[in-house]
Amino acid sequence: MPTETEERIKIAVQKSGRLTEHSLDLLVRCGLSYSRGRDQLICYGENMPVDVLLVRDDDIPGLVQEQVCDLGFVGLNIVEERRLSLVAAGEKVEFDVLSTLTFGHCRLSFGVPEEMQYSSSEDLAGLRIATTYPAIVKDYLARNSLNASVVKFSGAVEIAPSLGKADVICDLVSSGSTMRAHHLKEVETILESEAVLIGGSEETRGSKATWIARLLQRLQGVLQVKESKYIMLHAPRSALPRIAELLPGSEAPTILPLEGRTDLVAVHAVCRENVFWETLELLKEAGASSMLVLPVEKMLA
Ligand code: PRP
Ligand code: ZN
Helix, strand or coil: CCCCCCCCEEEEEECCCCCHHHHHHHHHHCCCCEEECCCCCEEEECCCCEEEEEECHHHHHHHHHCCCCCEEEEEHHHHHHHHHHHHHCCCCCCCEEEEECCCCCEEEEEEEECCCCCCCHHHHCCCEEEECCHHHHHHHHHHCCCCCEEEECCCCHHHHHHHCCCCEEEEEECCCHHHHHCCEEEEEEEEEECEEEEECCHHHCHHHHHHHHHHHHHHHHHHHHHHCEEEEEEEEHHHHHHHHHHCCCCCCCEEEEECCEEEEEEEEEEECCCCCHHHHHHHHHCCCEEEEEEECCCCCC
16 A cells, blocks of 8 residues: 555545446556555555545545545536535535546436426426435526425435325436336436546645646547547549548548559548548548558547
8 A cells, every 4th residue: 555645646436336437447548557445445556646536426526625535537417416506505616627528428307207298397387306416406497487396315216206205306317217117208408417527726736736737638638539540541642632521530641652553542540530331431432442440549649
Protein backbone atom coordinates (compact mmCIF):
# COMPACT_ATOMS: atom_id res chain seq x y z
CA MET A 1 0.00 0.00 0.00
CA PRO A 2 1.41 3.43 -0.90
CA THR A 3 2.51 5.57 2.02
CA GLU A 4 2.37 9.22 0.86
CA THR A 5 -1.43 9.47 0.88
CA GLU A 6 -1.41 13.29 0.97
CA GLU A 7 -0.56 14.03 -2.65
CA ARG A 8 -2.44 11.17 -4.24
CA ILE A 9 -5.39 11.88 -6.49
CA LYS A 10 -8.60 10.20 -5.39
CA ILE A 11 -11.17 9.29 -7.99
CA ALA A 12 -14.68 8.17 -7.03
CA VAL A 13 -16.24 5.44 -9.17
CA GLN A 14 -19.57 3.62 -8.81
CA LYS A 15 -19.05 0.49 -6.69
CA SER A 16 -21.32 -1.82 -8.64
CA GLY A 17 -23.63 -0.83 -11.42
CA ARG A 18 -23.83 0.18 -15.02
CA LEU A 19 -20.94 2.64 -14.92
CA THR A 20 -18.40 0.61 -12.93
CA GLU A 21 -16.76 -1.43 -15.65
CA HIS A 22 -16.63 1.35 -18.23
CA SER A 23 -15.19 3.82 -15.70
CA LEU A 24 -12.40 1.48 -14.58
CA ASP A 25 -11.71 0.55 -18.19
CA LEU A 26 -11.30 4.24 -19.10
CA LEU A 27 -8.76 4.70 -16.31
CA VAL A 28 -6.82 1.65 -17.46
CA ARG A 29 -6.77 3.07 -20.97
CA CYS A 30 -5.35 6.29 -19.52
CA GLY A 31 -2.41 4.16 -18.43
CA LEU A 32 -3.40 3.35 -14.84
CA SER A 33 -2.59 -0.06 -13.42
CA TYR A 34 -3.92 -0.78 -9.96
CA SER A 35 -4.31 -3.44 -7.33
CA ARG A 36 -7.57 -3.84 -5.52
CA GLY A 37 -7.40 -3.26 -1.75
CA ARG A 38 -8.28 -6.09 0.59
CA ASP A 39 -11.66 -4.56 1.42
CA GLN A 40 -12.26 -4.21 -2.35
CA LEU A 41 -13.32 -0.59 -1.87
CA ILE A 42 -10.09 1.07 -2.92
CA CYS A 43 -7.96 0.41 -5.99
CA TYR A 44 -4.40 1.58 -5.40
CA GLY A 45 -2.69 2.98 -8.48
CA GLU A 46 0.68 1.34 -8.97
CA ASN A 47 2.21 3.53 -11.65
CA MET A 48 0.49 6.88 -11.02
CA PRO A 49 -0.33 8.79 -7.80
CA VAL A 50 -3.97 7.89 -8.31
CA ASP A 51 -6.32 5.84 -6.13
CA VAL A 52 -9.84 4.83 -7.03
CA LEU A 53 -12.55 4.77 -4.36
CA LEU A 54 -15.47 2.47 -5.11
CA VAL A 55 -18.61 4.06 -3.66
CA ARG A 56 -22.38 4.39 -4.12
CA ASP A 57 -23.01 6.50 -7.20
CA ASP A 58 -25.33 8.83 -5.29
CA ASP A 59 -22.45 9.74 -2.97
CA ILE A 60 -20.04 10.78 -5.72
CA PRO A 61 -20.94 14.48 -6.16
CA GLY A 62 -20.88 14.88 -2.36
CA LEU A 63 -17.41 13.33 -2.10
CA VAL A 64 -16.11 15.81 -4.66
CA GLN A 65 -18.02 18.67 -3.02
CA GLU A 66 -16.35 17.84 0.33
CA GLN A 67 -12.94 17.43 -1.36
CA VAL A 68 -12.68 13.84 -0.17
CA CYS A 69 -12.23 12.96 -3.84
CA ASP A 70 -10.66 15.08 -6.57
CA LEU A 71 -12.57 13.55 -9.46
CA GLY A 72 -15.62 11.36 -9.96
CA PHE A 73 -17.16 9.30 -12.76
CA VAL A 74 -20.92 9.55 -12.42
CA GLY A 75 -24.20 9.88 -14.28
CA LEU A 76 -25.27 13.41 -15.19
CA ASN A 77 -28.64 12.61 -13.57
CA ILE A 78 -26.95 12.25 -10.18
CA VAL A 79 -24.80 15.35 -10.71
CA GLU A 80 -27.86 17.42 -11.61
CA GLU A 81 -29.87 16.14 -8.65
CA ARG A 82 -27.08 17.12 -6.25
CA ARG A 83 -26.46 20.46 -7.94
CA LEU A 84 -30.12 21.47 -7.85
CA SER A 85 -30.56 20.37 -4.24
CA LEU A 86 -27.53 22.44 -3.19
CA VAL A 87 -28.89 25.43 -5.11
CA ALA A 88 -32.33 24.97 -3.51
CA ALA A 89 -30.68 24.90 -0.06
CA GLY A 90 -28.76 28.08 -0.88
CA GLU A 91 -25.40 26.29 -0.71
CA LYS A 92 -22.42 26.74 -2.98
CA VAL A 93 -21.82 24.09 -5.65
CA GLU A 94 -18.16 23.05 -5.46
CA PHE A 95 -18.00 20.63 -8.42
CA ASP A 96 -18.14 20.99 -12.18
CA VAL A 97 -18.64 18.70 -15.14
CA LEU A 98 -15.17 18.49 -16.73
CA SER A 99 -16.01 16.14 -19.55
CA THR A 100 -18.75 13.92 -20.91
CA LEU A 101 -17.68 10.30 -21.27
CA THR A 102 -19.81 8.87 -24.14
CA PHE A 103 -21.19 5.90 -22.21
CA GLY A 104 -24.02 5.24 -19.77
CA HIS A 105 -26.68 6.93 -21.89
CA CYS A 106 -30.14 6.97 -20.33
CA ARG A 107 -32.94 9.46 -19.70
CA LEU A 108 -35.02 10.69 -16.82
CA SER A 109 -38.68 10.45 -17.79
CA PHE A 110 -42.17 10.57 -16.43
CA GLY A 111 -43.97 7.25 -16.48
CA VAL A 112 -47.73 7.03 -16.08
CA PRO A 113 -50.09 4.04 -15.74
CA GLU A 114 -50.81 2.53 -19.17
CA GLU A 115 -54.51 3.38 -18.97
CA MET A 116 -53.98 7.04 -18.06
CA GLN A 117 -54.76 9.64 -20.71
CA TYR A 118 -51.72 11.83 -21.14
CA SER A 119 -51.31 14.55 -23.73
CA SER A 120 -48.99 17.09 -22.16
CA SER A 121 -47.14 17.88 -18.93
CA GLU A 122 -50.18 19.88 -17.83
CA ASP A 123 -51.83 16.54 -17.12
CA LEU A 124 -49.41 16.16 -14.21
CA ALA A 125 -51.06 19.01 -12.31
CA GLY A 126 -52.37 17.93 -8.92
CA LEU A 127 -50.82 14.44 -9.11
CA ARG A 128 -48.34 12.74 -6.77
CA ILE A 129 -45.03 11.99 -8.47
CA ALA A 130 -42.75 9.32 -6.99
CA THR A 131 -39.06 9.76 -7.75
CA THR A 132 -35.51 9.37 -6.49
CA TYR A 133 -34.77 12.71 -8.19
CA PRO A 134 -36.90 15.18 -6.21
CA ALA A 135 -34.72 18.23 -6.91
CA ILE A 136 -34.75 17.70 -10.69
CA VAL A 137 -38.49 17.05 -10.72
CA LYS A 138 -39.26 20.09 -8.54
CA ASP A 139 -37.09 22.24 -10.77
CA TYR A 140 -38.93 20.95 -13.84
CA LEU A 141 -42.33 21.61 -12.24
CA ALA A 142 -41.28 25.13 -11.24
CA ARG A 143 -39.92 25.96 -14.69
CA ASN A 144 -43.17 24.80 -16.24
CA SER A 145 -45.40 26.45 -13.62
CA LEU A 146 -46.96 23.12 -12.69
CA ASN A 147 -48.42 22.24 -9.33
CA ALA A 148 -47.87 18.63 -8.31
CA SER A 149 -46.51 16.93 -5.23
CA VAL A 150 -43.21 15.12 -5.22
CA VAL A 151 -42.88 11.94 -3.16
CA LYS A 152 -39.28 11.04 -2.50
CA PHE A 153 -38.33 7.38 -2.88
CA SER A 154 -34.90 5.87 -2.35
CA GLY A 155 -35.43 3.05 -4.85
CA ALA A 156 -38.04 0.81 -6.53
CA VAL A 157 -39.94 3.86 -7.72
CA GLU A 158 -41.75 1.85 -10.37
CA ILE A 159 -43.87 0.05 -7.77
CA ALA A 160 -45.14 3.29 -6.18
CA PRO A 161 -48.30 3.61 -8.33
CA SER A 162 -49.40 0.01 -7.74
CA LEU A 163 -48.85 0.48 -3.99
CA GLY A 164 -51.05 3.57 -4.10
CA LYS A 165 -48.14 5.76 -2.92
CA ALA A 166 -48.15 7.93 -6.04
CA ASP A 167 -50.06 8.49 -9.27
CA VAL A 168 -47.09 8.66 -11.64
CA ILE A 169 -43.33 8.27 -11.45
CA CYS A 170 -40.24 10.04 -12.72
CA ASP A 171 -37.33 7.63 -13.13
CA LEU A 172 -34.36 6.65 -15.25
CA VAL A 173 -35.13 4.78 -18.42
CA SER A 174 -32.61 2.95 -20.50
CA SER A 175 -34.21 0.11 -22.47
CA GLY A 176 -37.68 0.89 -21.10
CA SER A 177 -38.26 -2.66 -19.88
CA THR A 178 -38.63 -1.74 -16.19
CA MET A 179 -41.48 0.68 -16.88
CA ARG A 180 -43.16 -1.75 -19.28
CA ALA A 181 -42.90 -4.58 -16.75
CA HIS A 182 -44.78 -2.39 -14.26
CA HIS A 183 -47.50 -1.36 -16.74
CA LEU A 184 -46.24 2.18 -16.96
CA LYS A 185 -45.75 4.15 -20.17
CA GLU A 186 -42.95 6.64 -20.64
CA VAL A 187 -44.55 9.95 -21.60
CA GLU A 188 -42.04 12.77 -21.22
CA THR A 189 -38.27 13.05 -20.87
CA ILE A 190 -36.94 15.80 -18.62
CA LEU A 191 -33.21 15.03 -18.70
CA GLU A 192 -30.93 13.21 -21.14
CA SER A 193 -28.11 11.67 -19.17
CA GLU A 194 -24.76 10.00 -19.74
CA ALA A 195 -21.67 9.36 -17.66
CA VAL A 196 -19.59 12.47 -16.97
CA LEU A 197 -16.37 13.30 -15.19
CA ILE A 198 -16.72 15.80 -12.36
CA GLY A 199 -14.05 17.60 -10.38
CA GLY A 200 -13.51 20.47 -7.98
CA SER A 201 -12.40 23.91 -9.14
CA GLU A 202 -8.82 24.41 -10.34
CA GLU A 203 -7.93 26.42 -7.22
CA THR A 204 -8.57 23.38 -5.02
CA ARG A 205 -6.09 21.15 -6.87
CA GLY A 206 -2.89 22.46 -5.32
CA SER A 207 0.08 20.13 -5.81
CA LYS A 208 -2.16 17.60 -7.53
CA ALA A 209 -2.84 19.98 -10.41
CA THR A 210 -0.13 18.58 -12.69
CA TRP A 211 -1.32 14.99 -12.43
CA ILE A 212 -4.96 15.97 -12.74
CA ALA A 213 -4.20 17.94 -15.92
CA ARG A 214 -2.23 15.00 -17.27
CA LEU A 215 -5.04 12.60 -16.56
CA LEU A 216 -7.58 14.91 -18.21
CA GLN A 217 -5.41 15.18 -21.30
CA ARG A 218 -5.05 11.41 -21.53
CA LEU A 219 -8.77 11.01 -21.05
CA GLN A 220 -9.48 13.34 -23.96
CA GLY A 221 -7.09 11.27 -26.06
CA VAL A 222 -8.78 8.01 -25.06
CA LEU A 223 -12.26 9.40 -25.77
CA GLN A 224 -11.13 10.69 -29.13
CA VAL A 225 -9.62 7.41 -30.30
CA LYS A 226 -12.64 5.41 -29.15
CA GLU A 227 -14.41 6.22 -32.39
CA SER A 228 -11.33 6.81 -34.51
CA LYS A 229 -10.14 4.42 -37.19
CA TYR A 230 -7.07 4.23 -39.38
CA ILE A 231 -8.02 3.40 -42.95
CA MET A 232 -5.78 2.21 -45.77
CA LEU A 233 -6.90 1.66 -49.34
CA HIS A 234 -5.80 1.71 -52.96
CA ALA A 235 -7.42 4.12 -55.37
CA PRO A 236 -7.05 5.50 -58.87
CA ARG A 237 -5.49 8.98 -58.73
CA SER A 238 -8.51 10.34 -60.56
CA ALA A 239 -10.84 9.16 -57.77
CA LEU A 240 -8.95 10.95 -54.97
CA PRO A 241 -11.22 14.00 -54.61
CA ARG A 242 -14.34 11.83 -54.28
CA ILE A 243 -12.59 9.44 -51.89
CA ALA A 244 -11.36 12.27 -49.67
CA GLU A 245 -14.97 13.48 -49.47
CA LEU A 246 -16.17 10.06 -48.33
CA LEU A 247 -13.64 9.52 -45.53
CA PRO A 248 -15.48 10.51 -42.35
CA GLY A 249 -13.81 13.17 -40.23
CA SER A 250 -10.34 12.88 -41.73
CA GLU A 251 -8.20 15.96 -42.27
CA ALA A 252 -5.32 15.35 -44.69
CA PRO A 253 -4.94 11.80 -45.98
CA THR A 254 -1.44 10.56 -46.82
CA ILE A 255 -1.07 9.65 -50.50
CA LEU A 256 1.67 7.10 -51.25
CA PRO A 257 2.89 5.87 -54.64
CA LEU A 258 2.50 2.18 -55.48
CA GLU A 259 5.56 0.52 -57.00
CA GLY A 260 5.15 0.11 -60.77
CA ARG A 261 1.75 1.82 -60.95
CA THR A 262 1.24 5.36 -62.17
CA ASP A 263 -2.57 5.27 -62.19
CA LEU A 264 -3.00 3.84 -58.66
CA VAL A 265 -1.98 5.20 -55.24
CA ALA A 266 -2.31 4.09 -51.63
CA VAL A 267 -4.33 6.32 -49.30
CA HIS A 268 -3.83 6.27 -45.53
CA ALA A 269 -6.03 8.39 -43.27
CA VAL A 270 -7.12 8.76 -39.66
CA CYS A 271 -10.90 9.02 -39.49
CA ARG A 272 -12.20 10.66 -36.35
CA GLU A 273 -15.44 8.76 -36.62
CA ASN A 274 -16.22 5.10 -37.00
CA VAL A 275 -16.00 3.76 -40.55
CA PHE A 276 -19.16 1.81 -41.32
CA TRP A 277 -19.81 -0.80 -44.02
CA GLU A 278 -21.90 1.76 -45.91
CA THR A 279 -18.88 4.04 -46.20
CA LEU A 280 -16.69 1.17 -47.44
CA GLU A 281 -19.31 0.30 -50.06
CA LEU A 282 -19.39 3.91 -51.26
CA LEU A 283 -15.58 4.00 -51.36
CA LYS A 284 -15.61 0.84 -53.47
CA GLU A 285 -18.10 2.41 -55.87
CA ALA A 286 -15.78 5.41 -56.11
CA GLY A 287 -12.97 3.09 -57.25
CA ALA A 288 -11.22 2.15 -53.98
CA SER A 289 -9.91 -1.38 -53.45
CA SER A 290 -7.84 -3.33 -50.88
CA MET A 291 -9.48 -1.46 -48.02
CA LEU A 292 -8.31 -2.05 -44.48
CA VAL A 293 -9.78 -0.43 -41.36
CA LEU A 294 -7.76 -0.55 -38.14
CA PRO A 295 -8.57 0.61 -34.62
CA VAL A 296 -6.48 3.49 -33.26
CA GLU A 297 -5.00 2.79 -29.86
CA LYS A 298 -3.56 6.10 -28.72
CA MET A 299 -3.60 9.66 -30.00
CA LEU A 300 -1.93 12.76 -28.63
CA ALA A 301 -2.58 16.03 -30.39
C1 PRP B 1 -32.62 2.45 -13.25
C2 PRP B 1 -34.06 2.79 -12.98
C3 PRP B 1 -34.82 1.56 -13.39
C4 PRP B 1 -33.94 0.97 -14.47
C5 PRP B 1 -34.47 1.30 -15.84
O1 PRP B 1 -31.99 1.94 -12.13
O2 PRP B 1 -34.28 3.12 -11.63
O3 PRP B 1 -34.96 0.66 -12.34
O4 PRP B 1 -32.64 1.51 -14.32
O5 PRP B 1 -33.74 0.65 -16.87
P1 PRP B 1 -34.50 -0.01 -18.11
O6 PRP B 1 -35.26 1.06 -18.80
O7 PRP B 1 -33.38 -0.53 -18.99
O8 PRP B 1 -35.36 -1.10 -17.60
P2 PRP B 1 -30.39 1.69 -12.09
O9 PRP B 1 -30.07 0.35 -12.65
O10 PRP B 1 -29.69 2.84 -12.70
O11 PRP B 1 -30.04 1.59 -10.56
P3 PRP B 1 -30.07 2.72 -9.41
O12 PRP B 1 -31.11 3.71 -9.80
O13 PRP B 1 -30.42 1.94 -8.19
O14 PRP B 1 -28.68 3.31 -9.31
ZN1 ZN C 1 -27.80 4.61 -7.40
